[in-house]
Amino acid sequence: MTRHRLALVLLLTFVLTAHTRAADPARPNIIIILADDLGYGDVGCYGATKVKTPNIDRLASQGLRFTDAHSTSATCTPSRYSLMTGEFAWRHKGTGILPGDAALIIDPSRPTLPSILQKAGYVTGAVGKWHLGLGTAGHLDWNTEIKPGPNEIGFSSSFIIPATVDRVPCVFVENHRVANADSSNPIEVSYAKKVGDEPTGAQHPELLKLKPSQGHDQTIVNGISRIGYMTGGKAALWKDEEIADVLTKRATTFIEQNKDKPFFLYFATHDVHVPRTPHPRFVGTSQCGVRGDVVQEFDWSVGEVMATLERLKIADNTLLIVTSDNGPVVDDGYADGAVRDLNGHKPAGPYRGGKYTVYEGGTRMPMLARWPGRIKAGGTSDALICQVDLLASLAALTGATLPANAGPDSANLLPALLGERNTGRESLVEQGGGVVLGIRKGNWKFVPRPNAATGGELYDLASDPAEASNVAARHADVVKELAALLRDARAKGMQQ
Numbered sequence: 001m002t003r004h005r006l007a008l009v010l011l012l013t014f015v016l017t018a019h020t021r022a023a024d025p026a027r028p029n030i031i032i033i034l035a036d037d038l039g040y041g042d043v044g045c046y047g048a049t050k051v052k053t054p055n056i057d058r059l060a061s062q063g064l065r066f067t068d069a070h071s072t073s074a075t076c077t078p079s080r081y082s083l084m085t086g087e088f089a090w091r092h093k094g095t096g097i098l099p100g101d102a103a104l105i106i107d108p109s110r111p112t113l114p115s116i117l118q119k120a121g122y123v124t125g126a127v128g129k130w131h132l133g134l135g136t137a138g139h140l141d142w143n144t145e146i147k148p149g150p151n152e153i154g155f156s157s158s159f160i161i162p163a164t165v166d167r168v169p170c171v172f173v174e175n176h177r178v179a180n181a182d183s184s185n186p187i188e189v190s191y192a193k194k195v196g197d198e199p200t201g202a203q204h205p206e207l208l209k210l211k212p213s214q215g216h217d218q219t220i221v222n223g224i225s226r227i228g229y230m231t232g233g234k235a236a237l238w239k240d241e242e243i244a245d246v247l248t249k250r251a252t253t254f255i256e257q258n259k260d261k262p263f264f265l266y267f268a269t270h271d272v273h274v275p276r277t278p279h280p281r282f283v284g285t286s287q288c289g290v291r292g293d294v295v296q297e298f299d300w301s302v303g304e305v306m307a308t309l310e311r312l313k314i315a316d317n318t319l320l321i322v323t324s325d326n327g328p329v330v331d332d333g334y335a336d337g338a339v340r341d342l343n344g345h346k347p348a349g350p351y352r353g354g355k356y357t358v359y360e361g362g363t364r365m366p367m368l369a370r371w372p373g374r375i376k377a378g379g380t381s382d383a384l385i386c387q388v389d390l391l392a393s394l395a396a397l398t399g400a401t402l403p404a405n406a407g408p409d410s411a412n413l414l415p416a417l418l419g420e421r422n423t424g425r426e427s428l429v430e431q432g433g434g435v436v437l438g439i440r441k442g443n444w445k446f447v448p449r450p451n452a453a454t455g456g457e458l459y460d461l462a463s464d465p466a467e468a469s470n471v472a473a474r475h476a477d478v479v480k481e482l483a484a485l486l487r488d489a490r491a492k493g494m495q496q
Contacts, residue, residue, distance in 0.1 A: 027262045027398055028371060029318040030117070031255075032390070033305060034083070034266070035298050036076065036129055036164075036273040039328030041349025042295050043366045050287040050345040051295045055303030056368065059322060063370030064379045064419040070386045071326050073431040074355055074362030076164070077131050079325045079387065080268070081105060084112045084132065084153065086391030086407025090431050099191045100163035100228050101140055102133040108152040111406035113391045115154025117264045120400035125254040126150040128247050128268035130160040134173070142169060142187040142233070145176045155266070159250045161243075165270045166333060168230035170221040170237050172246070180236045187233035194218075196231020210275055213335040224275050224334075240277040243270050248301045252308040259312045262398075267305065268325075271298040274332045289341025291330065316372045319397070323367040323387065329355035352467040358432025358447055359467050375419050383416040383424030384440065393417050429489050439486040446472075446482035455479050 040046055044053045045060040072082035077098050078089030084106060089095035094105050106112060114124040134140060134149045150158035159174045169189050172179040178187065188195045199207055201217035202225070209223035219230045222240050238246070251267040271294045278293040282300070286292025302322055309315035328347035330338045332355070353359030367385070369375055392410035395402050397417075415421035427441040438447040443462040448455060454472035458479050461467070472479050 027121070028374075029255075029263050029265075029314060030122070030394060030398075031265045031267065031305065031318060031320045032083075033302055033320070033322045034080075034128075034268040035322075035324040036268070036270055037326065037328055037332070037355055038272055038295065038298065038324035038366065039347035039349065039354060039361065040351055040364050040366055041346045042272070042328060043299075045368075046366050047349055048295075048345065050343055051292040052286070053295065053299040055299045055306060056322060056366075059302065059306065059320070059368050059370050060378075062372065062377050063320075063368055063375050064381055066367040066369075066385060067380060067382045068384050068424070069323065069365050069367035070363040070384075070428060070430065071324065071365050072363070072386060072388050072429075074326045074353075074357055075433060076129075076325045077105075078431060079363075080130075080132055082388045082409070083390060084114070085110065086113065086388055086410030088388060088409045088429060088431070090429075090435050090437060091409075096434070098131060098133055098163060100167035100169060101189050101191055102163075103135055103137040103140065104133040104148050104152070106132055106153050108148050111403045112153045113394065114150075114264060114266065116391065116395050116400045116402065116406065117398060118154045118156065120395075120398045121262060122398070123258045123261055123263045124154055124156045124266075125258070125263065126155040126158040126160060126266045126268070127251045127254060128159075128161060128266075129164065129270050129273075130158075130173075130268070131163045134162055140189075142171070142178055142189060143181065143183065146173055146178070147176050149173070149176070151175055157254070159247075161238075161247075161270060164273060165240065165243065166216055166224075166226055166274050168219055168221070168226050168228040169233065170226065170230065171233055172236070172238060178233065178236050181233065182235040185232050185234050187230065187236070189228065189230050191228045194229045196229075198229075198231050200229075201225025210277070211335045212333055213331055214333050216275075216333040224277070240275065241279050243277075244279060244297050244301055248304050251301075252304055255305070255308050255314075256312065259314055267301075269298055269301055271295070271301070272328075274334050274336070276334070276336050276338070288343045288345040289338055290336050291338040291341070291347075292345065319369065319371040319374075321367070321369050321390075324365045327351075327354040327357070327362040327364070350465050353432075356433035358430060358436045358438045360445070360461070360465070362432055363430045369417060369419075371418070379419045381416065381419055381422055383413070383422050384426075384428055385413050385416055385424040386428055389413045389417075389425070427485060427489075429486065437486065437490075439482050439489070441482055441485065444478055444482060446479060446486070448483060448486065455483060458482070 348361030
């Protein structure tokens with residue numbers, strides 16, 4: 001064999017091997033896009049007409065749409081904790097809504113969804129909202145290395161918003177450092193007292209381009225007053241209207257850089273959380289005000305990820321999941337006209353409540369999964385499934401070994417996730433604001449109320465999806481059964 005022919009054979013072998021590695025059907029790329037405060041009724045394929053979500057709707061037509069999928073909680077920190085750990089947050093103290101300077105609430109020594117996939121050979125990346133704490137209690141200095149954080153619980157790289165956009169510090173953290181930090185202008189943050197001489201919304205409302213409706217009146221950044229006090233870090237401050245562009249670019253860059261190896265991307269957007277400040281190209285594009293505009297901005301982010309997968313020709317070997325952290329809220333602290341401009345739009349769709357509530361609108365999420373060639377296109381599933389189950393399900397998908405202490409509440413529902421079976425959980429604990437819990441079993445929903453003569457609220461979701469008629473008095477046997485099931489869940493965990 002001539003040298004030329006040998007070189008050609010070796011080149012072809014390398015190309016074929018690389019292609020096989022990149023397109024291994026047993027190890028698909030995995031992307032979870034997690035919206036913030038997106039409701040069941042905020043998306044076109046779930047019934048929305050006042051907002052347009054063509055990319056998410058196309059995703060539904062190409063994959064599987066779930067109608068009974070849930071976050072574990074109706075607020076952000078606990079639901080994100082559960083997604084990462086496979087454990088209901090109400091079991092773990094300190095998992096309420098965190099301030100922006102909270103310590104990391106996930107023990108780096110415990111197995112997590114990213115660490116399990118990382119050990120299985122995946123490159124893992126976190127982009128976007130974090131809100132699970134950083135550093136250790138009492139030792140968070142924004143001007144030095146910031147850890148532990150996402151990288152210590154299993155992410156190979158991270159580019160995050162530390163908490164929420166309405167909380168200081170208003171900076172991105174890339175891996176262990178504030179992005180674009182300037183050592184000559186150090187950052188100081190406090191949630192206990194005012195620091196520095198930056199104006200506050202309470203003292204100088206005339207400086208605000210977006211006024212608070214409640215709270216949110218402390219340090220002003222970019223003409224918006226926030227929760228908490230901050231000074232310094234001028235070069236590192238984000239521009240609110242550009243956050244979606246910055247995060248989406250980071251997400252698509254991660255995909256581009258890792259297209260030839262199995263990767264897991266956790267892309268947690270800031271939309272549609274307050275303060276709602278869409279990029280100018282989205283302003284006024286919906287029929288229900290600024291909240292609708294940022295829903296459409298979120299849809300654009302989803303579309304950019306989809307376009308990147310298609311351009312790189314890796315869409316067929318990528319499991320793409322789109323969902324939300326908790327139910328919707330309209331007025332969440334800023335006078336942005338969202339209530340006034342609803343125009344008949346129902347963010348929670350047919351369901352009662354929303355963010356902060358234990359009712360279905362608080363935890364029943366839009367959730368879509370696409371994996372061309374594996375998930376049948378255009379399907380709908382009414383399987384009861386929860387984000388806490390992603391840890392066990394994705395571990396099963398990738399053949400990852402689960403340590404004995406991994407995901408104590410996570411059920412392997414891979415057949416339901418892939419649309420191969422229409423059965424999911426038999427029961428599910430739902431967490432409202434604080435530690436208010438309810439429980440689902442089949443179509444029954446029970447919310448204990450200790451002072452109620454009937455023991456609480458019972459709803460038949462098959463005939464009453466809006467939870468408008470409490471039938472506890474007529475079904476004492478069901479109340480007794482579900483109350484016992486909830487007590488058992490509190491004591492020892494759900495049995496699947």
